[in-house]
Amino acid sequence: xALTFMSLQELIREDFLTCKICYDxxxxxxxxxxxxxxxxxxxxxxxxxxxxxxxxxxxxxxxPGGASNLKTNFxxxxxxxxxxxxxxxxxxxxxxxxxxxxxxxxxxxxxxxDFLCQSCTQGHCxxxxxxxxxxxxLEEFLAGxxxxxxxxxxxxxxxxHQQEALxxxxxxxxxxxxxxxxxxxxxxxxxxxxxxxxxxxxxxVEQLIDSLAGTITCIxxxxxxVEETIDKLKTSGENIKERITKYVDDIISYLLAQKEAVLGxxxxxxxxxxxxxxxxxxxxxxxxxxxxxxxxFSQRVLYVGKDYEILHLEGMIRNRIQELQTYxxxxxxxxxxxxxxxxDQPEMLSEAALFSLVFPREQPEGDMETVFEPDSEASxxxxxxxxxxxxxxxxxxxxxxxxxxxxxxAPDTPDKNPSCCSRxxxxxxxxxxxxxxxxxxxxxxxxxxxAVLPHAGGILLLDQENDEIKQYSASGHFQQSIPLPDxxxxxxxxxxxxxxxxCSSDSFLFFLTLEGKFLRKLLxxxxxxxxxITSYEDSYIAVSEGTLCSISLYSPSGHCVGRVxxxxxxxxxxxxxxxxDWEEFIVxxxxxxxxxIIEKSGLILNVLKTxxxxxxxxxxxxxxxxxxxxVVDQLKVIKFSPDGETGxxxxxxxxxxxxxxxxxxxxxxxLVLVQExxxxxxxxx
Numbered sequence: 001x002a003l004t005f006m007s008l009q010e011l012i013r014e015d016f017l018t019c020k021i022c023y024d025x026x027x028x029x030x031x032x033x034x035x036x037x038x039x040x041x042x043x044x045x046x047x048x049x050x051x052x053x054x055x056x057x058x059x060x061x062x063x064p065g066g067a068s069n070l071k072t073n074f075x076x077x078x079x080x081x082x083x084x085x086x087x088x089x090x091x092x093x094x095x096x097x098x099x100x101x102x103x104x105x106x107x108x109x110x111x112x113x114d115f116l117c118q119s120c121t122q123g124h125c126x127x128x129x130x131x132x133x134x135x136x137x138l139e140e141f142l143a144g145x146x147x148x149x150x151x152x153x154x155x156x157x158x159x160x161h162q163q164e165a166l167x168x169x170x171x172x173x174x175x176x177x178x179x180x181x182x183x184x185x186x187x188x189x190x191x192x193x194x195x196x197x198x199x200x201x202x203x204x205v206e207q208l209i210d211s212l213a214g215t216i217t218c219i220x221x222x223x224x225x226v227e228e229t230i231d232k233l234k235t236s237g238e239n240i241k242e243r244i245t246k247y248v249d250d251i252i253s254y255l256l257a258q259k260e261a262v263l264g265x266x267x268x269x270x271x272x273x274x275x276x277x278x279x280x281x282x283x284x285x286x287x288x289x290x291x292x293x294x295x296x297f298s299q300r301v302l303y304v305g306k307d308y309e310i311l312h313l314e315g316m317i318r319n320r321i322q323e324l325q326t327y328x329x330x331x332x333x334x335x336x337x338x339x340x341x342x343x344d345q346p347e348m349l350s351e352a353a354l355f356s357l358v359f360p361r362e363q364p365e366g367d368m369e370t371v372f373e374p375d376s377e378a379s380x381x382x383x384x385x386x387x388x389x390x391x392x393x394x395x396x397x398x399x400x401x402x403x404x405x406x407x408x409x410a411p412d413t414p415d416k417n418p419s420c421c422s423r424x425x426x427x428x429x430x431x432x433x434x435x436x437x438x439x440x441x442x443x444x445x446x447x448x449x450x451a452v453l454p455h456a457g458g459i460l461l462l463d464q465e466n467d468e469i470k471q472y473s474a475s476g477h478f479q480q481s482i483p484l485p486d487x488x489x490x491x492x493x494x495x496x497x498x499x500x501x502x503c504s505s506d507s508f509l510f511f512l513t514l515e516g517k518f519l520r521k522l523l524x525x526x527x528x529x530x531x532x533i534t535s536y537e538d539s540y541i542a543v544s545e546g547t548l549c550s551i552s553l554y555s556p557s558g559h560c561v562g563r564v565x566x567x568x569x570x571x572x573x574x575x576x577x578x579x580x581d582w583e584e585f586i587v588x589x590x591x592x593x594x595x596x597i598i599e600k601s602g603l604i605l606n607v608l609k610t611x612x613x614x615x616x617x618x619x620x621x622x623x624x625x626x627x628x629x630x631v632v633d634q635l636k637v638i639k640f641s642p643d644g645e646t647g648x649x650x651x652x653x654x655x656x657x658x659x660x661x662x663x664x665x666x667x668x669x670x671l672v673l674v675q676e677x678x679x680x681x682x683x684x685x
Contacts, residue, residue, distance in 0.1 A: 017076065017083055021055060026080060030070040034059040037076055043067035074156055082147060091138065093117035095124075108141045110134045110149055169197035254611075266337065273334050280332050291324050428650050428671065432682040434476035436674075442466055447674045449494035449503075452666040459664075459672055459680070462494040462503065469494065469501075469516070474666070476680065482516040492530040498538035500556040504531040509543065511558060520558050525550075532576045536583060544577040544587060551577065551585055551598075566596065566604050576620045576662075580627035580642065588618040588631070595621065595631060597644055606644040614638050614647050624665040632660045637673065651683070 019026050021042040028040040034057050044067045046052055052063045063069060091105040094114045105115035109124060111133040116124055124130045136146055157178070158164045164178035172189035182191050192200075298317045301310060436445045449462030456474045460482075463470055469482040482501075484491055489506030496502075500519070501512040506529060511519040524531055528546035535541050540553040540561050549569050553562040564585060572589040574596075579585050584605065585598045595608040595618050610616055620632040627642035630650075637651040637660060651660075651673070663673045671683045 017080055025083075026073075026076050029073040029076040029080075030067055031073040031076075032059070032070065033061055037073045040067050040070075043070070078156070091115050093120055095120040106138050107135050108138055110136060110146060167194050168192070169194050171197075269335075269337060277332065277334060280330055284329060287324070287327055287329070294320050294324060428683040428685050430681055430683050431670070432476045434472070434680055436461060436463070436470060436678040436680060437478045445470070445678055447661060447678065448492045450662045450664045450672065450674055451494045451496045451501075452664050452672065453496065454667055456666065456668055459666075460494060460496065460501075461674065461680070462491055464490050464492060467491065469503075472680075474670075474682075476682070482512075482514075484516075485510055485512070485518045485521075489529075493533040495533045495535040495541055497535040497541050497556050502533055502535070502541045502554075502556075504533050504543070506530070509533070509541070509554065511556065522554065522558055525552055532574075534577045534579055536579045542577055542579055542585065544574040546575075547573045549574055551587070562600070564598060564600055564602055566598050566602050569596070569604065572596075578621045578623045578629070580623045581625075582627065582642075584627075584642075586621050586623060586629050588621050593617055595629070595640075595644065597629075608640065608644050608647075614649060620660070620662045622664045624669055624671075625667060626669075630663055630665065630671060632663055632673075635659060637663065637671075650685075 017025055019029070019037075019039045019042055021038050024039075026037065026039055029037045030040050030043055031037045032052070032054050034054050036054050036056050038055070043052060046055070047063055047066055050062060050064045052061045052067065053059070054061070093103045093105045093116055096103045096117055096119075103117035103119075106118050107116045107121040108114070109116060109130070112124075112130065114120075114124075115138070116135065121135055124133065124135055134149075140146065156166045156176075158166055158181060161178050161180040164180050166176040166178050168177050168179070168182050168186075168191050169175070170177050170182075170186045170189045170191050172191075173186065176194060177186055177191070294317075298321070301313050301317065305313070436447060443465045445461075445463045446465035447461050448464045451460040451462075452458075453460065458474055458479060459472045461470045461472065467484045469484065471479045471482060473479055484503060484505075487505040487508065487510070489508070491503050491505045491510075493504035494502070499514060501514055501516075503510045503512065504524070507524050507527065509522045509524055509531070511521065513519065524543060524545070526545050526548045531546070532544040533541055538556070540555050542564075543552045543554065545552060549566060549572050551564040551574070552560060553564070555561050571591065572594075573591040574587045575590040576588045577585060583600045585600070587596045587598065588594075589596055593610050593615070595615065597605040597607075599605060608615055608618075615631065615633055615638065618631050618633050622630050623642075624630070629640040629642065629644065631638045631640065635653050636649050638647050639650045640647040653660075658679075659676045661674045661676050663671060665671050669685060671685070673681045673683070675681070
């Protein structure tokens with residue numbers, strides 16, 4: 001009872017009984033299917049073409065007869081009655097008022113619903129008819145102490161029979177009725193008392209209300225997840241902004257430092273050269289003045305002097321002229337400087353943006369295929385290409401044949417850009433494209449490893465999602481599926497060493513036959529979640545060991561035959577790996593974002609850094625029969641010379657939905673490229 005009293009106290013408030021449209025007490029409150037209530041006259045202007053949209057939740061409701069045909073909210077009406085009675089402070093005795101006497105009320109009869117003055121209160125309590133009525137003090141009534149009892153005594157009268165209360169419920173018509181309605185229009189219908197009908201329906205309604213708790217909990221969890229996502233978005237956004245700002249600031253600082261260093265060197269060089277030129281010029285001017293003076297003096301003697309004077313001075317003039325003519329000017333050792341800019345390649349400025357946002361698990365839109373095309377930002381369009389010469393250069397501009405020597409570079413400038421003077425090779429030609437077959441797979445293939453069979457024997461693709469190796473012919477025809485052995489982890493790397501197939505899964509290296517028969521497995525060094533592998537001829541499998549920044553070598557029989565540990569190389573994470581015919585290892589460093597070329601002895605031959613090359617985020621790597629290096633770098637494929645000194649973008653694609661994933665080169669020199677969307681493209685150069 002106390003809870004009901006408290007609930008009524010909360011409900012009988014002006015803000016709860018105020019229309020959200022006119023901000024006044026409800027007048028003929030109408031309730032919508034969304035349980036929002038408004039005044040009838042407020043809803044009428046909102047009806048459009050027999051429909052009404054809730055001003056709060058925007059739920060559309062059909063109202064063919066207008067707002068007046070909506071259900072009246074009798075719950076609000078009854079609360080309004082209590083509210084208006086309690087907030088009328090000038091209450092007069094209703095009994096005396098009938099006798100044309102106006103006296104202030106001091107009490108209220110809950111049964112008669114009359115306000116009584118003091119005299120009428122005494123008489124009301126003494127009358128035989130009203131002896132058992134409950135008469136309460138007006139102050140207590142207005143304070144809300146009897147709101148619950150008032151609610152119990154409140155009755156809604158029938159619209160057809162104004163004096164009769166609605167005390168029955170017709171199950172046939174699903175409508176509340178009065179006593180007269182029951183005896184007349186609903187005599188043959190199934191009728192129960194209002195109390196029994198409520199008692200019957202209350203459990204199901206309570207159950208529905210209780211079920212909302214789960215719905216609210218679920219929505220709250222989703223709301224919490226959305227808030228967490230918002231926090232992550234804000235954090236990620238601020239982190240990206242900070243990283244971009246720092247990166248740009250570092251680049252600006254670096255460029256300004258380079259500017260000051262080169263300008264200082266240029267100023268010192270020019271000062272030295274100008275001083276040398278000044279001394280030579282002064283010496284030449286002195287000799288010129290001497291020659292002019294000698295010529296003028298000799299002419300005067302010759303034209304004005306006497307014969308004996310001319311003969312007397314002839315020897316001296318001859319000696320002086322001969323002395324002046326034998327003068328050899330000092331050689332001017334001057335050098336005219338030229339400027340070489342390491343980042344002055346047009347394609348570096350016209351490729352994809354320096355910064356790009358990566359969205360994990362982003363799915364391609366539509367079914368249109370997007371393939372990687374040869375980089376042609378400076379080459380002719382396809383319509384302009386000659387059909388007789390499909391291998392046009394990538395760039396129509398003349399390229400330098402070699403990089404400037406280290407002696408020609410400024411001593412204080414950074415290492416030369418390996419790509420600044422890259423030699424353009426022939427344009428790659430796409431000869432085959434196919435989609436990784438998923439007809440026999442349970443899930444969409446996810447290719448994480450690639451290997452090529454010798455002598456154009458075909459292509460092996462490691463499908464991580466379906467735990468199998470898919471074999472295709474060199475022309476892209478599906479041949480067979482090779483099942484992978486059971487493993488607690490996921491397979492990520494694949495390589496062919498002779499007639500042994502090596503696959504890496506978590507911290508294990510599996511050895512299989514080409515038919516998929518299990519041979520053996522080894523526990524690898526470190527605790528990486530994945531290991532990239534490659535093979536050197538039929539001799540050994542090389543395993544990239546991640547944060548250990550080392551490479552272990554295993555024979556096909558499973559024995560460790562060597563280890564390559566670069567000297568003083570720390571803080572990186574070796575990812576993809578390749579090996580050329582000279583047993584030089586090419587490794588992509590995921591953390592330092594660079595390519596490292598290492599001898600088998602551990603000597604680092606070259607490091608291709610993002611600040612001095614075309615690289616931005618190197619990923620998969622491979623080498624061809626000429627030891628040229630191919631690198632997957634975000635939306636492009638870069639080809640470097642064997643020593644890494646020159647490089648060029650050979651394939652690019654502006655579609656971020658079709659990123660390159662892994663690549664390999666067969667013994668015929670054909671480049672096999674796998675995209676994230678499952679398409680495989682084969683190019684020849």
